[in-house]
Amino acid sequence: MSDLGLITALLRADAGLGGVILRARMGPAQAAALELLDRVLGPGPKLHPTMGPDALDGGLDVTASLAAGELRRTTGLLARPGPLRLPMAERATPWLATRLAAHLDEDATILIAVDEGIEDEAVPAPIAARCAFHVTLADRAAAHDTPVAGTCPAGVGVPDDIVAQIVTLAATLGIHDPRGPLLTLRAARGIAALDRRGTVTLTDATRAAELVLAPRATQIPEPPAPDAAPEPPQPQADPDPGTQIPEDILLDAVRAALPPDLLAKLAQKADRSAKGTGAGAKRQGNRRGRPLPARASGTGRVDLIATLRAAAPWQTIRRRADPVRTGPIVRKSDLRHRRYEEKSDRLLIFTVDASGSAALARLAEAKGAVELLLAEAYARRDHVALIAFRGDGAELLLPPTRSLVQTKRRLAALPGGGGTPLAHGLRKAQAVAVTARRKGMTPTMILLTDGRSNIALDGSRDRKQAAADVTRIARALRGLDALVIDTGKRPEPALQSLARDLNAPYLPLPRADAARLSQVVGAALT
Structure with missing residues (x-):
């Protein structure tokens, strides 16, 4: 103040x-x-x-x-x-x-x-x-003091x-x-x-x-090196002491006035994904939501006030052409239709690797992280779905729901073992996402796996064919918001390639526990 x-x-x-x-x-x-x-x-x-x-x-x-x-x-x-x-x-x-x-x-x-x-x-x-x-x-x-206004600034040089x-x-x-x-x-x-x-x-x-430039700063200027030798002053012809500016006085003053959290804000902007805010997407409808200006084209309900506004300027001309008519003369071109904007519900599709390799490594931590994330999703009123892939295929353990108790029960009963049919898991997530979009939801897939795909879509244990199937489905899923979490003990190059195909962030978390996994995923989603 x-x-x-x-x-x-x-x-x-x-x-x-x-x-x-x-x-x-x-x-x-x-x-x-x-x-x-x-x-x-x-x-x-x-x-x-x-x-x-x-x-x-x-x-x-x-x-x-x-x-x-x-x-x-x-x-x-x-x-x-x-x-x-x-x-x-x-x-x-x-x-x-x-x-x-x-x-x-x-x-x-x-x-x-x-x-x-x-x-x-x-x-x-x-x-x-x-x-x-x-x-x-x-x-x-x-407390603050209000200075008294002086002369007009226009005459100041x-x-x-x-x-x-x-x-x-x-x-x-x-x-x-x-x-x-x-x-x-x-x-x-x-x-x-x-x-x-x-x-x-x-x-x-x-x-x-200090008042104008400091809040607008997008980078913090570095102070000069302490061991730098000062340059000899250049001779000048009678400098005016009232206007001569000592070097770096303004810079030092503004550096002291910079917001204390500027570094944190700049780092947050740099790390933030540009794919969205993590909330449901905005969409236009004709029944509910925040009203938008009416438009001439549309199939929704007619906006009477907007229609009369469009017809009012033409009433004098139309009455001359049709003097028998009484009341407002409204033409088809005057019709204006209501529009609304609403945020769709977000659906988090947890696609969890329950294969033998994941069970030996990080399945327990992945379950704990998903359970913590489900509690946060419930607080935000998000819908959640749970897909597990193991053995020879993938299974939708929980259709989209807001029931936290039911989701935890299904997650606790999730067994581990068998092969890693990653392509089946991605294809099942694609089907759930397509259905969710038809119902007006905004789906986001969270994939937790160690990346060792060894089961192809035809059921064969061919790693080369399984990798080709994963690549093909991932490219088909490229428009879906996704997050790839590597739960293996060391970063997997195949998962990095999968993240690039999905155009999704890749998070290798080799030594994180359930709480750390939940914290990182929650930050990436929001």
Whole structure:
């Protein structure tokens, strides 16, 4: 909260800074911050992260238009005065983020975006790039002083060497968006204006860099080597002591202001799979879910209000062509159909190797890990299915279900022994996944095996043919989200090749117990 008073004064003096992103869960800190912003910047319209174009930009008022016999439009929230407030900004739809970004570009409007996300949830990039300040609040409210706004920043000059230093610093921090250094220069001019100075100083630039550039950093700059010999200073003609910047002062100041968990966040982004969030996929339907804007093409229920909106502008022309008709004249081309968006249920297909080699090595640990994962899946209300392959084939021990007790009972009774019909297990998982997709689920296969496939699809004990069958089925499963866990004592090259064919992560866990297996798999799924 120590920086929020200065940020509020800067936004009041210069709306071109875009706004501020407050990362804080619901609590005293968030309430105190929003109360300060409302008191200094004034009240404004409150947005919703899923609102559509009619609420933002205004639309046709059907009731008033039909009553008056001419078009009547509603006023959108973007036309109202005052700063915009967007709670739960991390849930903003792509359309809303793009529309707000365009509005901030074309109009000097302040946006207060409240980020209440957890872990890696964040405000969409179009909004984050246009808000100069990103503030992470503590769990409790703190005292703060609100600076008094000074003169307009437009009349404040910036020395050329400060401009060059800020641009270089942005590149050093891995900030490639030009808005970063531009907003930093604008904030530095605002800080100088608050102190009633006509020129930006090194102190102003340093403070602005701490506020604007530090939260945007994507890499941590390395400090200079201690044993490096300093280069002799180059002679310059009468440098101005008021604008001359000592080397690395800005870099040291910003390095001290970097978020303490920046390394962990960067590592998490690097390790995170790009295949999805681990939740059920979004899909469109015509019966239930979150409403989407109506469309002309479709076979669902007719949206009466959207249909009347589409027909209203043509009423004058249609009445001239057909003066006998009374009431609204609606044509087939005016029909608009309802659309909805919902998240499908996720199905975790556990495909467990119960062959002799797995039983001797890791079957007990695999059972324990699957049991722990099943408990987590039950808490998330995921469906689970259990497939075991051993001997000469694979068996669906448990169809897709949410019954945790039944799943544990089937898993405990899972025997071990016999050959390794990996191809049969993959083919059974493919059949379960196809059926699940037809029922509207999002299937994910978790394969636990040591990779020593020795039974072909025709039942023969031919390792070469078995490997060819595994490769063929894996390529057919390439569109399915999957996770390959090597439970053998040492990494198996055949499983690495299988993971590449499936386009799935490969996790060799030679010495992990059941808890470690469950932890790694849970992290990969989420």
